[in-house]
Amino acid sequence: MEIRVKCGCGEEECSEWTIVEIQGVVETQSSFEGSIQNLEIGRLCRSDSSQETYTFTVGYHELTGSKVTLKKPLLVLKKVQKCTDDLVGKETELEAIGIIRTKILFKTRPKPLISGTYALSYVLDCFLKLWSDKSELLLLCFRNKLGCKRVKLSMAS
């Protein structure tokens, strides 16, 4: 079978997406109940001093990272099921709906903010905001970076 990869927008107009990548996972506190949709994860700040240094503050933790231009862009593809005229089968198409050229990468371990005297002034507002609404407190868990897992992709999936 053949699946066409198409694009509704064209290269010039294709909307740009982005990625914020952190080494680890963000989890909600065990006491948190309810849906995580709309929940705030943290605050991304671009620092004053250097051109492309970013911090990401999540709960008590602060990450330091930088903007990375991808060597090869990533295309965001969406599987689209199209009903064909004959009732027999559905036709699948892949549509390119976005392109990612840069990401903000945080590859270091986080720094706890409590003891930090470092740059406290400008992270203070994110920090305080999180304190003011405890239900939105998120816990950042870190695990060792695993090697890349390679998985085969099959047409059936």
Next chain:
Amino acid sequence: MEESGRNGGAQAVINLGIGSSVPISYHPCFGPHEDLLLLEADDNLVSDIFNGRVTLRGLPDEDVVLCTKSKTYAIKFVGNSNSMFLIPPSICPGFLQDAKDDDKVSVLKTAPGSMELVEISPRLDKLKQLLSENPYGAGEVEAMMMDDDFDHQRDVALYTWSDLVNTIQASDEELRSGLQSLSAIEIDGYWRVIDDDYLDMILRILLHNCVLKDWSFDDLDEVEVVSALVADEFPSKLASHCLRVFGSKVNEDDKWKLEPRLVCLHFARQILREEKMRLESFMEEWKKKIPEGMQGRFEMLEGEVLTEKIGIETRVYTFSVRSLPSTPAERFEVLFKHRPKWEWKDLEPYLRDLHVPRLSMEGLLLKYTRRAQPRADAEPVFSAR
């Protein structure tokens, strides 16, 4: 909408000003979104995709490949244990949020990894197998001539171009050149290979006509050839096909030149078939079959026949590169099963057509063979690794 769109979503992250900050939240539609995939693509491929020139091909039980107009790629999913927060633009069809939230930066999905492409050789072995199931031969031509209403609803499996595209994992260009190397032809919308005996019949009548009408092998007029063959009750399409199989075009006009190597090779195969013959009797019979004006040389049979020495006798038999698998690992396996040790001059014709992206012939030999050289001045011998 447009104005506020610029203030949120991915744009807000990409264009974040020095000393500014922005909160990042989960999107109202945050979820696994397994229908969203990330594909790493170089600039050429990006432009191919935006121009609608890319397809995925494969049967449900196969690993899917991605094809551009001329190349085939395997798709590898590369997992990433980092959390990749995927952030769409603020206005993203299909993933709507409240208009008042347009200035927010929201994470739609945590991507588990992305897909990478690795250029591979097209998987054409199945093509040969499919087309060889029902070669087009004399029987079918007769049936068509006898019965004008010859029913096209045959019981046998035949394949149109679109059937092949849906079955074979190769790009359009690679599929076309695969069909060409099988000398396949499109008849009534189906791609067919021609039965060897039937092709032999057409060729012999063609050669016969050359003698009869005093045509030169190097200067055949397509129109004349076809009309002579049609007079002998061959379909005109097959008459031109015969020129394509055994000849090459001279200039741009409809003039053709028969290629001695192709013609001689054909007769060698006709003689040998499945048999092993003494070299002397083969050469004798071969020379008899070759039309006058052409010279049969043993080098013409490279990659098609092999010789073996048994005692003082040398025997020759068919061993065609065209019957071998096209993937290197399988190719070498068959070769070394057939013969454990190969000299380079024998081996090379069976490797010539192997094109592996990013791997040279040296690399192939290093990877799949062991090279032994008994003395410094001796020919190297290749065996299985």
